[in-house]
Amino acid sequence: MTATAGTDQLVASMTLAEKAALCAGRDFWSLHGVPRLGVPGILVSDGPYGLRKEHATEQVQLGDSVPATCFPTSVGMASTWDPELIEQVGRALGAEARAEGVSVLLGPGVNIKRTPLCGRNFEYYSEDPLLAGRMGAAWIRGVQSQGVGASLKHFAANNQEQRRFSVDALVDERALREVYLAAFETAIAGGAPWTVMCAYNRLNGVYASEHEWLLTRVLRDEWGFDGIVVSDWGAVNERIDGLTAGLDVEMPGFGGHHDQLIIDAVNNGVLPVDVLDRTVARFLTLIGRTAEARAGGHAYDRDAHHALAGQVAAEGTVLLKNDGALLPLAAGGRIAVVGAFAKQPRFQGAGSAHINPHRLDDAFTRLSELAEVTYAPGYRRDSDETDAALLAEAVAAARDADTVLLYVGLTESYETEGLDRTHLRLPASHDTLVAAVAAANPRTVVVLHNGAPVELPWHADVPAIVEAYLGGQAGGSAVADVLFGLSEPGGRLAETFPHRWADNPVHALPTGPRQAEYRESVFVGYRYYDTAGADVRFPFGHGLSYTSFAYADVTVTATGTGPVEVTVTVTNTGERPGSEVVQVYVHHPAAAGARPEQELKGFAKVRLAPGESRTVTVSLDRRAFAWYDVAGATWAVTGGRYEIRVGASSRDIRATTIVDVTGDGPAAPAYPVPAAGRQWDRDRFAVVFGRPLPDNTPDRPGAFTLNTPLDDMRSSPVTRLLQAFARRQARGFVKDPKSPMALLIGAMLEEMPLRMLSMMSRGKVGRPVQEGLLDLVNGRRLSGLRRLVRARRR
Ligand code: BGC
Numbered sequence: 001m002t003a004t005a006g007t008d009q010l011v012a013s014m015t016l017a018e019k020a021a022l023c024a025g026r027d028f029w030s031l032h033g034v035p036r037l038g039v040p041g042i043l044v045s046d047g048p049y050g051l052r053k054e055h056a057t058e059q060v061q062l063g064d065s066v067p068a069t070c071f072p073t074s075v076g077m078a079s080t081w082d083p084e085l086i087e088q089v090g091r092a093l094g095a096e097a098r099a100e101g102v103s104v105l106l107g108p109g110v111n112i113k114r115t116p117l118c119g120r121n122f123e124y125y126s127e128d129p130l131l132a133g134r135m136g137a138a139w140i141r142g143v144q145s146q147g148v149g150a151s152l153k154h155f156a157a158n159n160q161e162q163r164r165f166s167v168d169a170l171v172d173e174r175a176l177r178e179v180y181l182a183a184f185e186t187a188i189a190g191g192a193p194w195t196v197m198c199a200y201n202r203l204n205g206v207y208a209s210e211h212e213w214l215l216t217r218v219l220r221d222e223w224g225f226d227g228i229v230v231s232d233w234g235a236v237n238e239r240i241d242g243l244t245a246g247l248d249v250e251m252p253g254f255g256g257h258h259d260q261l262i263i264d265a266v267n268n269g270v271l272p273v274d275v276l277d278r279t280v281a282r283f284l285t286l287i288g289r290t291a292e293a294r295a296g297g298h299a300y301d302r303d304a305h306h307a308l309a310g311q312v313a314a315e316g317t318v319l320l321k322n323d324g325a326l327l328p329l330a331a332g333g334r335i336a337v338v339g340a341f342a343k344q345p346r347f348q349g350a351g352s353a354h355i356n357p358h359r360l361d362d363a364f365t366r367l368s369e370l371a372e373v374t375y376a377p378g379y380r381r382d383s384d385e386t387d388a389a390l391l392a393e394a395v396a397a398a399r400d401a402d403t404v405l406l407y408v409g410l411t412e413s414y415e416t417e418g419l420d421r422t423h424l425r426l427p428a429s430h431d432t433l434v435a436a437v438a439a440a441n442p443r444t445v446v447v448l449h450n451g452a453p454v455e456l457p458w459h460a461d462v463p464a465i466v467e468a469y470l471g472g473q474a475g476g477s478a479v480a481d482v483l484f485g486l487s488e489p490g491g492r493l494a495e496t497f498p499h500r501w502a503d504n505p506v507h508a509l510p511t512g513p514r515q516a517e518y519r520e521s522v523f524v525g526y527r528y529y530d531t532a533g534a535d536v537r538f539p540f541g542h543g544l545s546y547t548s549f550a551y552a553d554v555t556v557t558a559t560g561t562g563p564v565e566v567t568v569t570v571t572n573t574g575e576r577p578g579s580e581v582v583q584v585y586v587h588h589p590a591a592a593g594a595r596p597e598q599e600l601k602g603f604a605k606v607r608l609a610p611g612e613s614r615t616v617t618v619s620l621d622r623r624a625f626a627w628y629d630v631a632g633a634t635w636a637v638t639g640g641r642y643e644i645r646v647g648a649s650s651r652d653i654r655a656t657t658i659v660d661v662t663g664d665g666p667a668a669p670a671y672p673v674p675a676a677g678r679q680w681d682r683d684r685f686a687v688v689f690g691r692p693l694p695d696n697t698p699d700r701p702g703a704f705t706l707n708t709p710l711d712d713m714r715s716s717p718v719t720r721l722l723q724a725f726a727r728r729q730a731r732g733f734v735k736d737p738k739s740p741m742a743l744l745i746g747a748m749l750e751e752m753p754l755r756m757l758s759m760m761s762r763g764k765v766g767r768p769v770q771e772g773l774l775d776l777v778n779g780r781r782l783s784g785l786r787r788l789v790r791a792r793r794r
Contacts, residue, residue: 007284010037011277019280020262023243024253027762028233029057031249031283039287040294044151044230044251048107048123048139049073049089049348049472050355051096058762060233061733062351062741067358068096069305069473070348074109074135075451076316076469078125079491079543081581082605083138085315090142090150092308094293095300097148103290104149104195106352110136110183111199113452113495114159114524115506117421122349122451122470126494127525127540128600129179133186140191147293149194149286152187154232156180156214158199161420163512163751165234166707168202171518172688174668176203177628177635178522185223194227194289198247200235205694207237215246228282233352234752234759237707240265248279254763306359310474310481315490315579317471317482319544320497323463326443328485328546329403333371336397337364338437339407339447340377345476346409346449350740351417357473363407363447366477370484374401378437381411382738384427391429391436398440405483406437406462409449415470416740418747420511424455424501434458447479453497456537467491485546485576490605492543492581492649496526499537503529508679513698513712519680521671521688526650527596532675541583541600541649547574547610551582551654554646561662564620568646568655572608579607583647584618586625589640593668595627598645620644625661627668630690636665702778706770711750716777723749726760768794 011019014034021032026041033041046052051068054061069092071077077086097105109120113127125132140150157169157180171180187193198215199208208214209231219225230249236242239250239258250258265271319327329335342363348355367373378394380387398404408430414421425431438444438461445464448454449471456465466489468479481487498504505520505528523531526540550571557565566584582605585598602618622637629636642661647653671688672680686693698712699705713719726749734742754774757765768791775784 007281010039010284011280013037014280016263016266017259019276020259021256022280022283023248023262023276024250024256024258026253027058028060028252029054033287039284042103042287042290042294043101044104044106045097045100045102046106047353048109049077049353050357051093051100051102051105052353052355053100053102062354062744065356066100067356069302069309070355070357071309072313072316072472072475073122073349073353073451073470074125075122075494076471076491077139077312078131078135078494079316079318079469080312081131081492081494081603082315082490083134085312086135087138087142088308089312090139091145092142092300092305094143094146094148095298096305097143098146098293098298099300101294101296102148103294104151104286105143106151106153106197108136108139108150108187109153110187111154111158112180112183112524114518115504116424116453116495116498117501118159118452119161119415119419119421120349120351120417122415123353123417127496128494129182130186130600131494131603132183134190136183136187137190140187140193144191144194147290149227149290150191151195151197151230152184152191152193153197154199155184155196155219156199156208157203158201160511160516161418161747163709164200164418165752165756166202166709167512168205168515168694169518170204170515170689170693172521172685172690173630174628174688175518175521175524179524181218188223188225194286196225196227196229197232198229198235200232207235209235209237209247210241210245212245220246226285228286234756237755240271243271243275243279248282252759254758257758257763257766302358306474309472310361310478313468313471313475313478314482314487316469317479317489318467318491318493318542319489320465320467320538320542321459321463322544326445326464327466327483329371329483331371331484333402334400335367335371335373336401336404336441337367337373337375337407338378338394338397338404338433340379340381341407341409341449342367342375342405343377344381346411346470347472347475348470349415349417349451350412351744353417360473361475361477363476363480366480367405370480378406378433379427379429384429386429386432391433394433395436395440398437398444401441402443404437404441404444405447406434406444407447407449408434410451410454412740413738413743415451416744418744424453426454431457434462438462445483447483453495455500456497459537467493488546488576488578489543490579492541493538494540496529496536496540497538498529499535503534503536510696513696515694515696517682517685517693517696519682519685521685522596527599530597530650531673536651539649539651541581541647542652543581543649545574545578545580547572547576547578549573549580549608549648551646554644554655554657556644556657556659561622561664563622564624564644564659566602566618566620566644566646567615569613569615570606570608571613572610575610577607577609579605580648581605582616582618583649584620585645585647585650585653586620587643587645588638589642591640591667592627592638594671594673595668598650600650629665632665634665637661637663638665638667639663704774704778706755706774707753709751709753713777718773718776722773766791
């Protein structure tokens with residue numbers, strides 16, 4: 001079948017039951033087809049930086065999937081600031097999916113890194129929507145070029161893991177449009193994904209899975225999205241509301257547990273059959289789009305993908321500090337390699353994005369090829385406590401060496417889906433190790449492995465710091481090559497490193513229990529720090545090079561209402577080849593109202609030989625100057641003189657120029673411009689939000705709902721029994737109780753609502769049983785028992 005041919009006839013020839021069946025998965029990873037009509041079912045798999053195709057489709061087995069290439073995690077990809085390279089990654093991912101018969105890859109994630117503590121930040125690109133959106137678009141283009149669909153996720157405002165199944169993100173529409181939705185809008189405009197995955201959370205009071213404004217009016221009517229919306233796994237609340245709102249496919253699906261609901265809704269006139277037909281037609285389009293990839297006979301070159309993963313790791317490695325040009329290291333000399341990560345790399349995050357790599361490079365092996373090295377682990381990977389013997393051994397090794405390469409970072413349990421970090425520090429044993437090693441040897445290079453910013457209290461005591469992120473399966477060797485100058489550190493930060501967590505605007509804002517209040521509005525990441533004039537450890541866009549660059553002749557070619565072309569000449573003034581990321585920020589005139597101090601509106605990566613110059617052009621469209629006028633329900637440009645700032649980071653502006661822009665709308669309304677350390681007031685936010693803020697306290701006994709997190713209902717013995725039972729079940733397949741998987745499951749059992757028992761029980765515990773349990777939990781024993789008995793009889 002082709003994308004459109006015969007779609008209408010096919011829809012017309014399907015029975016109601018066949019149509020209803022297409023609205024949910026067959027199990028965890030496969031979607032139904034209609035065999036009678038020759039419509040095949042398809043397979044979907046995670047994820048954003050590698051293929052996680054599980055061996056069986058009827059269950060989830062985190063940690064056990066077919067071997068695949070583990071590329072650097074999304075944060076490392078974003079740090080390349082190189083959409084073309086990420087498009088190549090997308091092509092490789094698409095090729096692997098295709099070779100494994102997978103029709104849709106569940107990525108990319110373009111959620112904004114509102115807080116550095118979000119447990120999934122390694123899976124997301126940036127705190128900036130333009131960068132996140134462009135990276136996402138490139139990834140999608142690459143994957144879909146192979147005939148495999150992408151699933152842009154998690155739509156929308158899924159910016160924390162804490163209480164993700166129930167939390168209500170309260171975001172004013174301007175912040176939504178300018179920051180949170182903007183990343184999705186850019187990815188859709190530039191990538192045209194075939195599917196979008198809705199988020200678990202609520203947005204402004206409504207579950208994303210049944211948010212008509214989000215899923216239909218914005219996504220389809222405004223942005224022109226023409227694919228399928230799938231639910232995040234277990235995100236469906238009310239199935240019929242979801243379908244009506246624009247959610248097409250429920251995942252996972254078990255034995256058609258919602259089919260009858262859909263059939264009844266159509267028969268009762270609650271659900272117009274057109275709504276169902278619309279979803280079926282979209283599904284058939286997806287089947288058509290992915291047909292060629294399913295034809296079989298596809299293979300991929302593992303070695304080439306490994307090499308590409310290494311290239312991306314180097315290009316995304318950020319040289320944070322390099323006093324006295326300690327790096328790159330010259331050949332020769334005695335090197336002490338310290339830190340267990342050098343031999344057992346920390347190269348990816350945990351959760352649904354976890355890959356089973358077909359090969360894994362470690363830094364130590366590659367470093368041994370490049371220099372004379374000794375090794376000391378320095379810390380235990382399974383504990384945050386300092387091990388005195390390992391510390392002493394590491395200090396002795398450091399003393400004996402000319403240079404120390406010290407590998408530290410976050411251990412696995414710090415970064416997993418389902419859990420946010422509780423602080424921004426490294427494990428205590430790592431901080432202690434850095435301090436001791438730096439005191440023993442002043443030529444200490446710290447190599448960091450982590451998926452999001454960390455505090456660096458010893459920052460002033462070491463001359464060089466390399467942010468290697470979670471660099472995928474080839475990261476160990478790729479970063480070793482960077483340290484020795486065989487490749488360059490091509491990365492720039494896609495996020496701000498604050499001095500400490502307390503500096504972050506979100507740190508004192510409520511992230512629960514019921515609502516996450518986005519009181520900082522548009523002042524997210526550097527938009528906050530730069531507006532508040534707050535000092536940061538490393539600014540957004542920062543990254544040093546082994547060479548140096550000069551910027552000259554910044555010009556703008558247009559004024560008025562057309563696009564503005566910014567040109568700048570960049571020269572490599574150093575002795576080595578290198579790449580520079582030219583960043584273009586727009587600073588709004590005072591008359592434009594409450595706007596961030598500056599916003600990234602364009603960028604370009606240039607590679608230059610020593611002495612080489614190149615003129616770079618970055619085009620800024622009208623949107624680059626606009627803000628979202630909620631009252632007028634439109635993007636508005638305030639007329640005036642805008643400063644164009646061109647630089648190597650948000651705090652390293654090398655040249656500026658002015659452009660006169662003709663306006664078409666008012667100035668942005670006043671909003672308290674943030675000052676460092678000042679918190680946003682709840683009442684003031686309510687004004688910006690446009691209505692009174694709901695009560696932010698947990699549900700009370702007697703008024704619990706199917707959406708109340710289990711832990712909020714622990715006062716009931718029924719809940720405690722349920723949790724104990726679930727824990728016992730989980731123990732059967734999680735061997736190590738300290739593993740990230742155990743932590744993830746533990747968090748799920750605390751935060752999931754009764755509604756999600758259907759997914760956890762693979763469809764066995766349906767609505768009637770859930771309602772019976774709810775009555776019991778709410779103390780309505782008789783009614784609860786009656787319901788349970790009735791449910792059993794069915
Ligand atoms: C995650 C998604 C993922 C899905 C399937 C969910 O828990 O939030 O990102 O694609 O599971 O594994």
